Amino acid sequence: MRGPVDSVGMLIGKLNPGKDGDEARSGEDTPEAEAHWPAPLATAPVDARVALPGSKSLTGRELILAALADGPGTLRAPLHSRDSALMIDALRALGTEITELPSDRVFGGDLRITPAAELTGSTSIGCGLAGTVMRFVPPLAALALGPVAFDGDPYARKRPMRPLLDALRALGADIADEGRGALPFTVHGTGSLRGGRVTLDASLSSQFVSALLLAAPRFTEGVHVVHTGERVPSVPHIEMTLAALRARGVDADSPAPGEWRVAPGPIRALDATIEPDLSNAAPFLAAALAAGGSVTVPEWPATTTQVGDQLRTLLPEFGAQLTVSADGAVTATSDGTIRGVRLDIPEAGELAPTLIGLAALAAHGTDGTNGVASEITGIGHIRHHETDRIAALVAEIRGLGGSAEELPDGIRIAPAALHGGVWHSYADHRMATTGALIGLRIPDVEVEDVASTGKTLPQFPELWQRMLGGWTPEAPSERSFIQGLTL
Ligand SMILES: O=C(O)C1=C[C@@H](OP(=O)(O)O)[C@@H](O)[C@H](O)C1
Numbered sequence: 001m002r003g004p005v006d007s008v009g010m011l012i013g014k015l016n017p018g019k020d021g022d023e024a025r026s027g028e029d030t031p032e033a034e035a036h037w038p039a040p041l042a043t044a045p046v047d048a049r050v051a052l053p054g055s056k057s058l059t060g061r062e063l064i065l066a067a068l069a070d071g072p073g074t075l076r077a078p079l080h081s082r083d084s085a086l087m088i089d090a091l092r093a094l095g096t097e098i099t100e101l102p103s104d105r106v107f108g109g110d111l112r113i114t115p116a117a118e119l120t121g122s123t124s125i126g127c128g129l130a131g132t133v134m135r136f137v138p139p140l141a142a143l144a145l146g147p148v149a150f151d152g153d154p155y156a157r158k159r160p161m162r163p164l165l166d167a168l169r170a171l172g173a174d175i176a177d178e179g180r181g182a183l184p185f186t187v188h189g190t191g192s193l194r195g196g197r198v199t200l201d202a203s204l205s206s207q208f209v210s211a212l213l214l215a216a217p218r219f220t221e222g223v224h225v226v227h228t229g230e231r232v233p234s235v236p237h238i239e240m241t242l243a244a245l246r247a248r249g250v251d252a253d254s255p256a257p258g259e260w261r262v263a264p265g266p267i268r269a270l271d272a273t274i275e276p277d278l279s280n281a282a283p284f285l286a287a288a289l290a291a292g293g294s295v296t297v298p299e300w301p302a303t304t305t306q307v308g309d310q311l312r313t314l315l316p317e318f319g320a321q322l323t324v325s326a327d328g329a330v331t332a333t334s335d336g337t338i339r340g341v342r343l344d345i346p347e348a349g350e351l352a353p354t355l356i357g358l359a360a361l362a363a364h365g366t367d368g369t370n371g372v373a374s375e376i377t378g379i380g381h382i383r384h385h386e387t388d389r390i391a392a393l394v395a396e397i398r399g400l401g402g403s404a405e406e407l408p409d410g411i412r413i414a415p416a417a418l419h420g421g422v423w424h425s426y427a428d429h430r431m432a433t434t435g436a437l438i439g440l441r442i443p444d445v446e447v448e449d450v451a452s453t454g455k456t457l458p459q460f461p462e463l464w465q466r467m468l469g470g471w472t473p474e475a476p477s478e479r480s481f482i483q484g485l486t487l
Pocket residue numbers: 056057058060131132204205206207210233234237238349350381
């Protein structure tokens with residue numbers, strides 16, 4: 001057994017210049033293709049403790065609310081990644097002052113946020129591939145004075161925006177998108193927004209609802225959002241939004257299923273501490289199943305709105321034992337036997353790539369001859385995430401010899417032996433980490449564009465290697481694969 005790993009050294013994330021998934025795929029003949037990351041194989045049971053940086057979703061929300069607050073505030077232990085940097089840049093473009101405080105925190109410093117007296121427009125905002133930026137910032141742009149032009153990575157232009165843009169228009173905003181219903185578009189802010197009751201189909205993304213709720217205390221009439229479509233996905237993320245608003249003294253609730261209401265009023269400035277990202281804990285805890293052994297994630301919050309908390313019940317479905325220690329660390333333990341699952345997880349689409357990676361390993365079994373089938377459904381909306389994750393996962397599992405089939409709202413995986421090969425990332429951080437997970441058990445898996453993990457976890461390659469006990473800062477061969485990072 002290897003010794004525990006409880007922190008990383010000073011690591012400073014730089015931006016991963018985003019790529020379209022198709023471009024990433026067609027880039028295989030370029031010199032960059034040579035930088036495919038050889039996913040480390042677990043040659044012994046894992047025994048590791050992995051501390052993780054802050055939650056993307058909490059960092060994004062607290063940045064927005066701090067920018068709209070009634071005074072300066074501080075974010076402690078925020079995420080520093082491509083998505084959070086894009087959010088910071090967007091809020092700065094609207095006039096917010098954001099400074100990083102000197103700190104010895106391993107994952108980057110705290111942030112001091114001073115709201116602008118008035119949000120200013122006449123600017124442009126790059127959304128990268130961040131759903132939270134392209135959805136949460138336009139309502140603030142409507143509150144700013146002057147035009148604000150939004151655009152993003154090539155694939156970001158394919159992510160749905162129409163229900164949110166139409167709802168903002170119904171609430172009084174002037175938005176020019178030439179009928180695209182997607183990036184690029186320009187919000188012509190007038191300094192205020194009427195707000196009020198609005199109907200919206202949020203079946204493609206919960207972020208449409210969170211976007212309206214977060215800015216609504218500053219709408220003249222607040223907001224009352226009424227969902228009109230099929231099932232709303234990722235409901236815990238809407239609950240996270242309501243909780244973040246209430247923590248700042250805002251009157252915000254869900255008066256009925258599929259309805260949310262925020263009253264107009266001040267947003268209290270405060271010092272908020274960001275929890276570790278529990279969705280990014282998924283591949284690490286899942287590694288205990290893939291490799292056998294145990295992985296501990298410390299500082300797991302006792303209560304949380306993060307959907308990643310559901311890993312404590314989802315991973316046991318695959319056969320892992322999950323325990324919580326008195327000091328709030330969560331440990332996953334397994335003998336390496338992975339059970340097949342039938343899961344319907346509309347709330348936890350963000351966890352789906354990891355769980356599907358585990359299902360692919362369950363279908364391989366311990367030696368390629370004793371695999372079991374799985375079906376994971378309720379996740380049709382993940383076709384609209386960083387890529388069409390259902391299509392991408394099916395293609396990549398098949399590429400390694402697996403048997404996977406698309407369902408309208410999920411995936412079915414049949415027993416089949418996996419083999420090594422290139423696992424494409426489609427510029428999607430969770431595709432990259434899923435390839436790494438499969439590579440723990442299957443020899444010679446190479447992850448294309450591992451730097452896509454910089455979207456929410458720039459330290460992924462080091463943390464992964466450290467989890468296996470083999471990383472040293474001096475190892476140049478490993479360092480060269482950590483693209484987009486300064487060590
Ligand atoms: O509000 C948020 O922070 C998020 C909401 C969810 O989006 P969807 O509702 O589009 O799944 C989730 O998958 C995403 O990673 C983050």
